[in-house]
Amino acid sequence: MRNPEDCPVIVDALRTPIGTVGGALRQVDAPSLLAPVLAELARRCEGPIDEVVVGNIRGPGGNPARIAALQAGIHESTPAVTLDRQCGSGMAAIEYSVAMLSGYREGFQLAGGTQSSSTQPLTFWPPAGPDAPPQQYFRAPFTDSRHADPDMGLAADLLSAERGIGRQRQDAYAARSHQRAVASADEGLFRAEIVPVAGLDHDERPRPGFTPERLARFRPAFSPEGTATAANSCGVNDGAAAVLVCDGRTAASRGLHGLRVLDAISVGCDPDRPGWGIVPAVRRLVGRTGVELDRIDVVDFNEAFAGQVLSCLDGLGIDERRNCPQGGAIALGHPWAATGAVQLTRLFSQLVRHNTTGARLGLAGIAIGGGQGTAILVEAI
Template sequence: MTDDRPVIVGALRTPIGTAGRALASVDAASLAAPVLRALADELTTTLGDPMPADDVVLGNCMGPGGDVARVAALAAGLGHAVPGLTVDRQCGSGLAAVTVAAAQVQAGAGIVLAGGTESASTAPWRSWPPVDGGEPRRYERAPFAPAAEDDPDMGVAADLLAEEAGIDRARQDAYAARSHERAWQHRQTGGFAAEVVPVGGIEHDERVRAGMSAERLGRLRPAFRPEGTVTAGNSCGVNDGAAAVALLPGALHAQVGVPGLRVVAHASAGVDPRRPGIGIVPAADAALRRAGLTLDQVDVVELNEAFAGQVLACCDALGLGEERVCPQGGALALGHPWGASGAVLLVRLFSQLVREERGRTGLAAIAVGGGQGVAMVVERC
């Protein structure tokens, strides 16, 4: 009997750029378009026929508004008949977009391309309208929660979470240094090459660098609270990038017979908006429960590393050994292009489980501003 669950058969991303640098002139739709085009070309090779996608679903949280996914699909040359849907679940947007796409495929759609894109460099300036003849008031982000819920900035919230969870500065710096070292070593072996579509004249992630030791990170000052432990070194960067996957119905996948990742389960969850970073925990728990798995049965774990202290607090709450997270480096080293990062996690799982055959099952999970989490369990098939 054919398994009818959706299967990811392609997963690609752009290099992740540092805001204001190599990808500074490339807007969100233009970041996503080359990835969508490359996925469509891969599908043509796989299927032996240029079958059009039924939809393009992309996450984005800081772009120009409108429907970035539709603009990207048109820019990718997918044709006027291919629609687009843009999803905003803030930092979880890219992974949430794939859950939407998986539901579409499960409901009868054919091919759906899904992921996320973010250009912090070209994010428009936003302002509240004038009140009583005053001046427009510029803001950098929309509210994550009502004023009564406190709505702290992510860095402050992560610092407080680390303090409450007993995650000291040394442990955070050691974790961040390990992420950098893993990403650097993997890059030196050409390990990211198969998943990266060159954009804007760059082929490598800008943030990855050698020599980021715990001792070096330990010299940095607290970034958000004078007495805090979160620094620029044990936090992610502000980044530009896009990532996407191609999903097929299980029956079509069975016909073409290429390796892929079956979407086994996914979940979203809410937590106290004052501590959004812990949102990974209930989302991962729910996705694993729906998959009928425990963490011990998962071969590769990719958690979005927004802040070392935040990831470590989640690891402790999950009973997850921190050394198991992001085996080839995570967002602390690669960068965190907000609306794309959830999809980047799936690209990383695809590379490890399918391209490199490093196990069979994978978990991707990401925390979201406003107190949410999104998680997905996949298996190689």
């Protein structure tokens, strides 16, 4: 592992409330979701913004990062780029920004993600012939034709079955995620990280009445014999998040505190078991940094599906109760391209804003359609 003093530092992190598709944020497009977050982070920044890096999928095109940056009032001379690594896009943006600031680049960058499922364009394949109609599709292929390319829910069912993760355990995990998120909201633990948008100042999805018994009533959502349901899986959501990050030299010279990014890694895995991507990413991260998992204080693996995240936790030997201690995406929602940045915002709150226990190390991981995974290790300074 390189000298920690040379590692980039996340000095601030914010997000919007996470809205349910068709809910309070239904008329806010992807750039407009992100712009207030970028504007507030830029307002707090001690210097000019050098670059804006944003993840977005199934959006309007036209480089939403640039549009959001201009809407946010960031100077027109600041370049912006939009990345697509499916649901890992927000974390990929942070990974790319960290990589730039680990080299010759200096100063401050904004990195994050935005997703407006409510306003995403309708998409169609061209007609197959002169008399054929266009064919609407809801996702592009994640793989080439040699692979099965199952939908993410079906892939989660297959992974859960292979790893022996039963329905009862999944429902109990999902109910706990909701209970934790509701308790955290009631305690005001999300308040400082949320920038209100369109009059919404809280996450729409968490349900105070969810119990394992209630979740047991839901039918399988993706296959008749499957165990993933609408209740023990994440939602379809709208939201945005971003971090303000600078190189280690700038942080040291200005006495800035936050989350030092010790390492960020992306890997590939079996394209037909995309939910497994967290495991090889974390294993490689541990191998590169030498930081063992029992030293991690706060773990945030994205809860796309209860069975999927439980499979990854088991595969890495991590107690499931350690994951997402204040509730994860099953409760808060999964605004695809924004989620990775939401995870880093959540780590920032737990390790910097509200750290009363001396916790120091945080680990975020996300599995990605097409068979990929990303993991980021941070240290509070």
